[in-house]
Amino acid sequence: MQTKKIINDGNRAVDEMLEGILAAHPRHLRSADGSPRSIIARDGPRPGKVGLVIGGGSGHEPTFLGFVGKGLADAAAIGNVFASPPPDPILECAKAVSRGAGVLFMYGNYAGDVMNFDMAAEMAAMDDIEVRTVLTTDDVASAPRDQRQKRRGVAGNFFIFKAAGAACDLMLSLDEVERIARKANDHTFTMGVALSPCSLPQTRRPNFEIGADEMEIGMGIHGEPGIARGKLGTADVITDEMLDKIFAEMAPKRGDKVAVLVNSLGSTPLMELYIMNRRVRQRLDALGVSVHATWVGNYCTSLEMAGASVTLFHLDEKLQTMLDHPCDCAMFRAG
Amino acid sequence: MTINAADLKRMFDTIAVAIEADRDRLCQLDGVIGDADHGIAMELGFNAVRDALAPLDLATIEPTALLNMAAKSFLNAVGASSGPLYATAFMRAASAVKGKATLADADFIALFQAMAQGIKDRGKAEPGEKTMVDAWQPAAEAAAAANLAGKTLAESLAAALAAAERGAEATKDMIAAKGRSSRLGERSLGHMDPGAASAVTVIAAMTKSLD
Numbered sequence: 001m002q003t004k005k006i007i008n009d010g011n012r013a014v015d016e017m018l019e020g021i022l023a024a025h026p027r028h029l030r031s032a033d034g035s036p037r038s039i040i041a042r043d044g045p046r047p048g049k050v051g052l053v054i055g056g057g058s059g060h061e062p063t064f065l066g067f068v069g070k071g072l073a074d075a076a077a078i079g080n081v082f083a084s085p086p087p088d089p090i091l092e093c094a095k096a097v098s099r100g101a102g103v104l105f106m107y108g109n110y111a112g113d114v115m116n117f118d119m120a121a122e123m124a125a126m127d128d129i130e131v132r133t134v135l136t137t138d139d140v141a142s143a144p145r146d147q148r149q150k151r152r153g154v155a156g157n158f159f160i161f162k163a164a165g166a167a168c169d170l171m172l173s174l175d176e177v178e179r180i181a182r183k184a185n186d187h188t189f190t191m192g193v194a195l196s197p198c199s200l201p202q203t204r205r206p207n208f209e210i211g212a213d214e215m216e217i218g219m220g221i222h223g224e225p226g227i228a229r230g231k232l233g234t235a236d237v238i239t240d241e242m243l244d245k246i247f248a249e250m251a252p253k254r255g256d257k258v259a260v261l262v263n264s265l266g267s268t269p270l271m272e273l274y275i276m277n278r279r280v281r282q283r284l285d286a287l288g289v290s291v292h293a294t295w296v297g298n299y300c301t302s303l304e305m306a307g308a309s310v311t312l313f314h315l316d317e318k319l320q321t322m323l324d325h326p327c328d329c330a331m332f333r334a335g
Numbered sequence: 336m337t338i339n340a341a342d343l344k345r346m347f348d349t350i351a352v353a354i355e356a357d358r359d360r361l362c363q364l365d366g367v368i369g370d371a372d373h374g375i376a377m378e379l380g381f382n383a384v385r386d387a388l389a390p391l392d393l394a395t396i397e398p399t400a401l402l403n404m405a406a407k408s409f410l411n412a413v414g415a416s417s418g419p420l421y422a423t424a425f426m427r428a429a430s431a432v433k434g435k436a437t438l439a440d441a442d443f444i445a446l447f448q449a450m451a452q453g454i455k456d457r458g459k460a461e462p463g464e465k466t467m468v469d470a471w472q473p474a475a476e477a478a479a480a481a482n483l484a485g486k487t488l489a490e491s492l493a494a495a496l497a498a499a500e501r502g503a504e505a506t507k508d509m510i511a512a513k514g515r516s517s518r519l520g521e522r523s524l525g526h527m528d529p530g531a532a533s534a535v536t537v538i539a540a541m542t543k544s545l546d
C-alpha cells in the first residue's frame with residue numbers, strides 16, 4: 001500500500017516545494033538566474049566576504065535552504081530527495097556568492113555529495129574561484145571514534161554551519177573561516193533514534209521495516225540502518241542511551257558549556273522533544289555542565305520519519321561568539 | 336559488427352526501458368542497506384539520456400558527441416552517487432572512441448573497459464568493497480579476454496554479463512567499505528549491493544541491444 005502524502009507529482013515534488021518556498025520568503029531568498037536549484041541569499045554575499053555554500057539532498061527541510069540568509073549561508077544547492085545535487089547548481093551557487101575572498105563548501109559527509117561538490121569545486125577553480133571544503137561528520141553512531149572522518153553529517157550541521165556563517169559575516173579570511181568550521185565540526189556530537197520509516201515521494205513506500213515495538217538507535221537521516229535495533233524504551237531511557245554515547249566522546253567537565261539541539265526527524269511532535277530535553281537538562285545539570293542555549297524542533301528532518309536526535313555543541317569562548325552572532329534566514333533567526 | 340550513433344542511441348533506449356522495469360527492485364535493495372532511492376536515480380538518469388538523445392540527427396553525430404551528451408544529461412538529472420559515476424563512465428567512453436565515425440568490435444570493447452575504469456576512478460573504489468565496481472570490473476575484464484580470444488562482440492558481451500552477474504551475487508558476502516552502506520559494518524552482509532545489481536541490468540540491456 002502506498003503511503004499518504006500531500007503532493008501533486010512525486011517527480012515534481014522538489015521543484016514545487018522550491019516554488020512555494022520562494023513565494024513564502026521573497027525577502028530572504030531568490031534562485032540564481034537560469035538555475036532554479038541554486039538558492040541564494042538576498043542579503044549575504046558582499047565584497048571581501050567569504051561565500052558560504054551549503055547543500056545536499058532534499059527531504060531534510062529546513063536543512064539546507066532554511067539556513068540561507070545574512071549571517072549564515074549565502075547559498076544552498078538543492079538535490080533530489082535524499083540525493084546530492086549535481087555539480088551545475090553547486091557551481092552556480094559558488095559563482096553567485098563569490099566576491100573575491102574565496103568560497104567555502106560545507107555539507108554532510110556522503111559519497112555522492114563528495115563527488116558532486118568536488119566536481120563543482122574543480123569547475124569553480126577553472127573560473128578562478130578559490131574553493132575550500134569542510135565536511136560535517138557529527139553523527140557519533142556512524143563510525144568508531146578513531147574513524148571520525150568517515151562519519152555522516154546529520155542534525156549537528158545546524159551548529160557547524162551557524163559557526164562558519166558567523167565567521168564569514170565577521171569578514172574573517174578564508175583560512176580563518178575554514179579553521180572555525182573544522183573546529184565547530186570537531187565540537188559537535190549527534191545521536192539519533194528512529195521509530196518509524198519515511199517514504200520517498202516517487203515511490204510512496206516505507207523505506208525500511210521496523211516492528212511496532214522497536215526503535216533503531218543511530219539511524220541515519222535517510223533511513224540508513226543504525227548501530228542497533230532494540231525494544232522501544234521510555235523517553236528517559238532513550239535519551240540516556242543517546243547521551244551516554246555523546247558524553248563518552250565529548251568528555252564534558254564540570255563548568256563546561258554546551259548548546260543543545262533536540263531535533264525531530266519529521267513526525268515526532270514537540271511534546272516528545274521537550275520530554276527528551278527535560279532529560280537532557282537533568283543529565284547536564286548532574287554533570288555540572290551549563291546550557292548556553294537550546295533549540296527544540298524540526299531542524300534536520302527525514303521527510304515524515306518518526307524519531308529524534310540530540311546534538312550537543314561543546315562551546316568555548318570563540319564558538320560561543322559565533323553561535324551568538326546574529327543571523328536572519330528564511331527559516332531561522334538568532335541574535 | 337559495426338556500431339554507429341544510431342546503434343548507441345538504441346542501446347541507451349534499451350537501458351532506459353530495462354532500468355524503468357527494474358526501478359522498484361533496486362529501491363528495495365537500497366532500502367535494506369541504504370536510502371532506498373537508487374532505482375529512482377537510475378531511472379531519472381537514463382530517462383534524461385533518452386530525452387537528450389531523442390532530437391539528435393543520428394546521420395551526422397559522431398559516437399563521441401553522443402556519449403558526451405549522455406554524460407551531461409545523466410549527471411544534471413541525477414546528482415547523487417550514480418550521477419558522477421555513470422557520467423564519468425560515459426565521458427571516458429566518449430574519449431575512448433574519439434574521432435571514430437563508427438565502432439568496430441574492438442572499439443566497443445575499449446569503450447566498455449573505459450566505462451568500468453571511469454566508475455572505478457571516480458568512486459575511488461576497489462573490487463571487494465561492495466559497490467558497482469564489483470560488477471563492472473569483472474565484466475570489463477571478461478569482455479576484454481573474450482575479445483582477445485577472438486570471440487564476436489555478442490559473445491564478448493555475453494561473457495561480460497555472466498561475469499557481472501557473478502560479481503553482483505558475490506557482493507552479498509561482502510562488508511561494505513565504500514558509500515552509504517559502509518557505516519553498517521557486518522550488517523551489510525547477506526544483501527546484494529544495489530549499485531552492482533543495477534550494473535547487471537545496464538550491462539544486460541547493452542548486451543541485448545547489440546546482439
